[in-house]
Amino acid sequence: MPDRQELETFVAMAVLAPSSHNTQPWLFQIGKDCIRLIADRTRALPVNDPVDRELTISCGCALMNLRIVGAASGYGVRVSLFPEPNDEDVFADVEFSVAGNATLSALFDAIPNRHTYRKRFAEREVSKQKTNQLEASAARENAELCFVGDDATQVAVCNLVSEGDRLQWANPSWRRELAQWMHARRVGDGLALPGFAAPVARAIIRRFDIGKGVGASDAELFKHSPLIGVLTTDNDKARDWLTAGQALQRVLLTAAAAGLQVSYLNQPIELPELRTRLANIAGINGVPQILFRIGYPIDAPTKAPRRDTEDVIIA
Numbered sequence: 001m002p003d004r005q006e007l008e009t010f011v012a013m014a015v016l017a018p019s020s021h022n023t024q025p026w027l028f029q030i031g032k033d034c035i036r037l038i039a040d041r042t043r044a045l046p047v048n049d050p051v052d053r054e055l056t057i058s059c060g061c062a063l064m065n066l067r068i069v070g071a072a073s074g075y076g077v078r079v080s081l082f083p084e085p086n087d088e089d090v091f092a093d094v095e096f097s098v099a100g101n102a103t104l105s106a107l108f109d110a111i112p113n114r115h116t117y118r119k120r121f122a123e124r125e126v127s128k129q130k131t132n133q134l135e136a137s138a139a140r141e142n143a144e145l146c147f148v149g150d151d152a153t154q155v156a157v158c159n160l161v162s163e164g165d166r167l168q169w170a171n172p173s174w175r176r177e178l179a180q181w182m183h184a185r186r187v188g189d190g191l192a193l194p195g196f197a198a199p200v201a202r203a204i205i206r207r208f209d210i211g212k213g214v215g216a217s218d219a220e221l222f223k224h225s226p227l228i229g230v231l232t233t234d235n236d237k238a239r240d241w242l243t244a245g246q247a248l249q250r251v252l253l254t255a256a257a258a259g260l261q262v263s264y265l266n267q268p269i270e271l272p273e274l275r276t277r278l279a280n281i282a283g284i285n286g287v288p289q290i291l292f293r294i295g296y297p298i299d300a301p302t303k304a305p306r307r308d309t310e311d312v313i314i315a
């Protein structure tokens with residue numbers, strides 16, 4: 001059985017998961033053979049993510065990492081979601097026992113190699129075999145990954161992303177919240193900038209609506225992406241968001257293991273008025289949770305910072 005020191009190494013891998021604005025909205029409580037995953041709602045984004053949907057998805061990604069790390073260390077992993085009926089902040093208990101799970105352990109090496117890649121992807125197709133693998137990864141976690149197919153649909157979805165950019169940037173509260181999470185790299189969380197640049201960037205973002213320019217540059221990135229994917233779930237409750245997070249991380253790691261990286265275009269999902277339109281345009285039956293572009297990076301992605309493990313483990 002894992003001892004406390006080994007469980008701390010599991011947490012160190014869990015926190016490499018992606019999170020909205022790199023808020024890292026999670027806490028971990030280490031018990032005997034068990035790690036409890038708890039939401040840290042002090043790190044919520046009330047404007048961008050008013051019902052903590054993305055916060056819960058981010059924690060779902062960390063949960064997937066715990067499952068993979070446990071499996072790769074030779075343990076059987078049992079997950080109980082929302083184990084405390086009266087405390088909705090307790091997202092999961094993860095218990096480690098003797099028997100292992102070979103399928104998930106194969107993704108272990110990809111955990112430190114997955115990064116959000118914000119630049120243009122290489123002009124290189126993704127093979128059918130790889131897209132099938134990505135779809136299967138989502139399906140194994142009870143979610144669906146749909147690729148935005150023909151050119152006309154892609155143009156319509158791309159326009160929706162630019163419209164989302166315009167609407168979000170026109171909202172001073174949204175800009176203020178984004179600015180609050182632009183941090184000097186040494187801080188260990190948020191959207192990292194060199195120390196000298198952070199205050200200037202924050203001031204510009206707070207003051208100026210640059211939505212039109214951001215929309216145009218997102219459209220450029222969109223057009224040069226070999227694949228556009230939408231991850232969907234059957235419903236839209238907290239449990240579905242944890243499902244979406246685990247599926248997202250499984251897709252991201254399957255992609256990273258195949259040399260692919262991902263970048264997000266969630267604006268049309270974050271704005272309720274655009275979310276239904278996205279589902280209609282893309283011909284999706286489920287509820288859209290994440291919209292992303294997928295491709296081969298042209299250089300090594302920049303590593304986003306993380307807080308120290310000791311800051312996320314609670315007594």
Ligand SMILES: Cc1cc2nc3c(=O)[nH]c(=O)nc-3n(C[C@H](O)[C@H](O)[C@H](O)COP(=O)(O)O)c2cc1C
Pocket residue numbers: 016017018019020021022054055057058061114115116117190191264265266267302303304
């Ligand atoms: C639920 C979720 C939503 C996200 N939404 C966006 C987004 O809309 N735009 C964006 O550029 N990145 C988005 N990200 C990526 C995060 O900014 C990124 O994970 C974080 O900065 C840490 O970087 P890393 O993924 O390279 O570790 C999202 C990540 C998650 C998990």
